[in-house]
Amino acid sequence: MREIPYGDFSKNDLDDKVAAINRKLFYRIFDPIALYQVSYDEEGNTANVIFMDINPAYERVMGVRRKDIIGKTFAEVWPSAERQWHQLVIDVARSGRSKHYEGESHDTGKYLYALGFSPVKGQVAVIFLDMTEWKRSQEALQKSESQLIRYREKLRDLVAKLSLAEEETRRDIAIKLHDKVGYSLAMIMHRLQHLYSETDKEGSRQKINEIMEMLSDVIQDTRNMTFEISSPLLYEVGLPAALESLAEQILKPHDIAVDFKAIGSPDNKLGRDINVLLYQMTRELLINVVKHAEATRVSIRVHFGKNKVRIVVEDDGRGFDDQKKRDSKCRGFGLFSIKERLYSIGGSIQIISEPGRGTIVSLVAPTGKDNGDAG
Structure with a gap:
């Protein structure tokens, strides 16, 4: 079969060039990438998920070495990994559609976001984003917000208690003002009235009357003050x-x-x-x-x-x-x-x-x- 020319290259040459470029991108990208081969048994069930390749970022983030895992199955490399990471690869291989998942990876101690896609039938590439710091920041923010809510609730409770304590103090003062001061003023008025009725000197009666008028104003002011401090109507x-x-x-x-x-x-x-x-x-x-x-x-x-x-x-x-x-x-x-x-x-x-x-x-x-x- 004759090769179709592409400029100075044949189609095979061009494919080799593209593959070389893709391989350079694979190794130089900053985020972890893993390439898996998914095999099936005679009944069509998933047999194995095998590591085909990983980039340096995968080694760094996941804490593994490329030479130790290439050709090994997912279960051999990550025997205690959460089920969702393995299932992501299988789901993408079966459907041929991209899929994502994020969660804790206890094996690596990371919080990861994974996006899987199938570049070739039977192969799955998964790009990982290390979101550990973001997750910690989010948890710290949520903790701070929870603390702020608790502090605010305590503040509300404190404000309400202070208001009630203030009213209790006001009521206590109002009761004492009414019972003691008010009673004493009423007794003084009563005695002045008695003294006024007993004296027959016009000058003395006039002075006593002036005192009673002043005292009446004080009694009225005391009553008004009692209501202002704490209204007895509220309780009665x-x-x-x-x-x-x-x-x-x-x-x-x-x-x-x-x-x-x-x-x-x-x-x-x-x-x-x-x-x-x-x-x-x-x-x-x-x-x-x-x-x-x-x-x-x-x-x-x-x-x-x-x-x-x-x-x-x-x-x-x-x-x-x-x-x-x-x-x-x-x-x-x-x-x-x-x-x-x-x-x-x-x-x-x-x-x-x-x-x-x-x-x-x-x-x-x-x-x-x-x-x-x-x-």
Whole structure:
């Protein structure tokens, strides 16, 4: 048969040249490559997977020598290898289609990605990528993320506990202020009134009356302070009444109108901790309105659902625009604290705002979580 000329070379010469080039590429490529011969028995079952060749990168990464494995079967070279590496070669040989697999190789101590293809029927070439460092970095990142999540959960728990501890302290101070200071002031007023009724000197009566007026103001200030420190309504009547009173105390002195409404009622009495946290969060939102919103009207809605309670605080203030400003506001300790405390009890916060159209803040918390007595 006459050879077909290819320039200065015959077809056989050209094939030899191509083979030589491919062989140089095989040995010089940086990633490990192995070439296998797959043989079959008379029934068509896979008999052996034999190493035909490997490149220097395979020797370096896998820790073997070429002269020790050429001509040997896969099982002889890697007797305890994971089944998937051997099966990859067989699957590619049978289908003739490329296939990939990645996983741990305990024999080599590596995490490998393998891509197998069949250059010639009965032969399979597999290119390996050593992804060990990538896998370690990924595992380290996942570990760091897990630690960060745990730290964040601890922070949320700590913030919630601090809030509850603060409220316990506030309540203790309010009770002492009411029981001791308030009682003492009431007794002083009673004695002044008695003294006023017993004296008949006009000058003395006038002085006593002036003192009683001053004392009356002190008594009223003490009562207001007691409510500001810790509202007894929260413990004696419930969350809606306490929030309505709170809104009046915070907003009315700044000429901000209040529209309050409670919708529905909890199937079960709200737990003490839920009551306290929602009361504190709403107080912080109202203080933010006074400080930043430049509002003239605030609407407060308390919605009791089957398993959740939602508090919506809406103002007609200046609002804010882009996400950057919104995120900046959320990073303030007040709203950050609210967010973390809500998450700690399985709740959430949503903020909606537009410039010149006010702000809406929605707080959602479960009604069934009870970490203490409701009273």
